[in-house]
Amino acid sequence: MAEVITSHGDNDVSLQLFARLEARRCLKDIEPQLFPEHGGPNHGEVVELYGTEGTGKTELLYHLLCRCVLPVASGGLEVDVVFVDTNYSLDMLRLVSILDSRLNADESDEAALHLCLSRLLVVHCSSSSQLVLTLHFLETSLSSRPGLALLAIDSISAFYWLDRCEGGASVTKQEEKLSKCIELLGRLLRDYRITVFATCHAIRRSYNGSSCSDYDRPYLCRPWQRLVTHRLLCSRQEAANNMQVFTVHCTSSGSMTKGYSSSSFYVTDRGVKFI
Amino acid sequence: MVVLREGMCPGLDEDLVRDLRAAGIKTVEDVVSSDIEELAQRCAVSYKALFAIRRVLLAQHAAFPVSGADLYEELLSSTAILSTGNPSLDALLDSGLYTGEITELSGGPGSGKSQVCFGVSVHISHRLKQSVIFIDTTGGLAAGRLLQMLRAETSNAEEQMEALQRIHVYRAFDVFSLLDCLHGLRAGRLRQALGGGSVKAVIVDSVSAVISPLLGGKQNEGMSLMMQVAGVLKTLAKDFNVASLVTNHVTRSGGGELQPGLGASWAPVPRTRILLERAEGAADVGHSSVRSATLIKSSRRPCLIKEEFDLRWWSRSGGEEASSGKREREETDSP
Numbered sequence: 001m002a003e004v005i006t007s008h009g010d011n012d013v014s015l016q017l018f019a020r021l022e023a024r025r026c027l028k029d030i031e032p033q034l035f036p037e038h039g040g041p042n043h044g045e046v047v048e049l050y051g052t053e054g055t056g057k058t059e060l061l062y063h064l065l066c067r068c069v070l071p072v073a074s075g076g077l078e079v080d081v082v083f084v085d086t087n088y089s090l091d092m093l094r095l096v097s098i099l100d101s102r103l104n105a106d107e108s109d110e111a112a113l114h115l116c117l118s119r120l121l122v123v124h125c126s127s128s129s130q131l132v133l134t135l136h137f138l139e140t141s142l143s144s145r146p147g148l149a150l151l152a153i154d155s156i157s158a159f160y161w162l163d164r165c166e167g168g169a170s171v172t173k174q175e176e177k178l179s180k181c182i183e184l185l186g187r188l189l190r191d192y193r194i195t196v197f198a199t200c201h202a203i204r205r206s207y208n209g210s211s212c213s214d215y216d217r218p219y220l221c222r223p224w225q226r227l228v229t230h231r232l233l234c235s236r237q238e239a240a241n242n243m244q245v246f247t248v249h250c251t252s253s254g255s256m257t258k259g260y261s262s263s264s265f266y267v268t269d270r271g272v273k274f275i
Numbered sequence: 276m277v278v279l280r281e282g283m284c285p286g287l288d289e290d291l292v293r294d295l296r297a298a299g300i301k302t303v304e305d306v307v308s309s310d311i312e313e314l315a316q317r318c319a320v321s322y323k324a325l326f327a328i329r330r331v332l333l334a335q336h337a338a339f340p341v342s343g344a345d346l347y348e349e350l351l352s353s354t355a356i357l358s359t360g361n362p363s364l365d366a367l368l369d370s371g372l373y374t375g376e377i378t379e380l381s382g383g384p385g386s387g388k389s390q391v392c393f394g395v396s397v398h399i400s401h402r403l404k405q406s407v408i409f410i411d412t413t414g415g416l417a418a419g420r421l422l423q424m425l426r427a428e429t430s431n432a433e434e435q436m437e438a439l440q441r442i443h444v445y446r447a448f449d450v451f452s453l454l455d456c457l458h459g460l461r462a463g464r465l466r467q468a469l470g471g472g473s474v475k476a477v478i479v480d481s482v483s484a485v486i487s488p489l490l491g492g493k494q495n496e497g498m499s500l501m502m503q504v505a506g507v508l509k510t511l512a513k514d515f516n517v518a519s520l521v522t523n524h525v526t527r528s529g530g531g532e533l534q535p536g537l538g539a540s541w542a543p544v545p546r547t548r549i550l551l552e553r554a555e556g557a558a559d560v561g562h563s564s565v566r567s568a569t570l571i572k573s574s575r576r577p578c579l580i581k582e583e584f585d586l587r588w589w590s591r592s593g594g595e596e597a598s599s600g601k602r603e604r605e606e607t608d609s610p
Contacts, residue, residue, distance in 0.1 A: 119343070123338050129304055
């Protein structure tokens, strides 16, 4: 891959080239239970966790985050993660309690925990305009941290109503801001070969014949639907003996892998436990 | 959307702003997303200067990433847990209201949401000696009721007055006044109004009263205003380290069970949600003050656990932890 570097006396450009060429950790094996056979998220792929409130999306996201930042000895992948928090919904105390329970007992707690947490970069955005600027800003972090393999967004649908109202009557104007973010996200995915996990809250019912109120109709703009390669539809089942069971249906439409898969889990103090 | 103005950063003078505007670049986002080389040629500015301006603008307006370790340290040192004053409710909430989070209390009419809010304010202002901001949107707050609850806590008139002074009441009967009030609090009225006292709780009773009339139909504005209120409440809770308690009404879901109102878009906003109902099988259903609280969303305790408690807990006599729990005074009318 030959690139012409025009010298502007800027170090960043050569650093960027290096960062792009160097392979980032592939997250195909992040959670085999969730995806179809050999079908985990590859470089440059996007996983969307979709569901209403209370269907376990956040717990699943924390489970995946912990898997990324934990040391290999405790069953992790030791990669850096950027967490984009769009509505102050990151529950740090919960994340730390899951990390704590998964770290091996023989390691010194404080130091190991600190190391895991330092692999996590948290960014808070309060509007889609700020999200666009932040993604641009994160490009420098991506260049300087080759260990960064995952970008987690919770949630991508946070600004939906704010943008819709600002856009007035025209649908194009309503979707303009988020489309810009997604375009930029697409470019970062291609250039830096990271993986993106994003949660999306379901707010629209789809009425299909006999069964109404099925919350699985996608409503975000078309560019996002095109960008998503794996869609995890989360739902909650009736509690049996006071245990909430959550189900995840995965639809993969990546270039290499197409398929379906279903899995169930329940949530314990130590995080997600697959059945 | 931040509009470009001269003086925003070194190198951005009036002429440059005018040239950029002529080239269609009006906001900071436009500068950051456009091709700098092409833009430099169009505006007859040096690439280096424009690149430097872009870099400064980006650093000024983008959100800055924080390491998880630092965030955790900060959280450990600043988070506080406020007891609600009622041990059953505390048990449900895992010791009480956490600062930096929104807790929602939903229930039908007469389920006791406002009474719980009053009880919590009285407890925080009298026992914990912290200030409380109470935003009343229904007109249901009466100082007499607060005084009645305080009289049960202490018989010292001075202490009662002090505690009442620590509860700051704001009235907002439509969503714009509510937003105004919240933005004002965020902008600094919080510090000013208290002159040194520390606010630990912001209670909004009720948030659905001003928002639900705007929802429904094809209007987007109601949803957008609801998300704006959510955003400001969260920012207020996080930046000023306060516990936010809001109340919500209830609706019936498709299957017939009670669920909190304001729909699926509001649902992810509160961190913890409690549903209040009249206790089933209570001896004297019409006049009983026993309520059952169900935890429907929590990141710390298993969901759907229930606790029963008596609304009269906050106005029980004696002021000390009465072991028998029996009231000796005349029963006043239920909420």
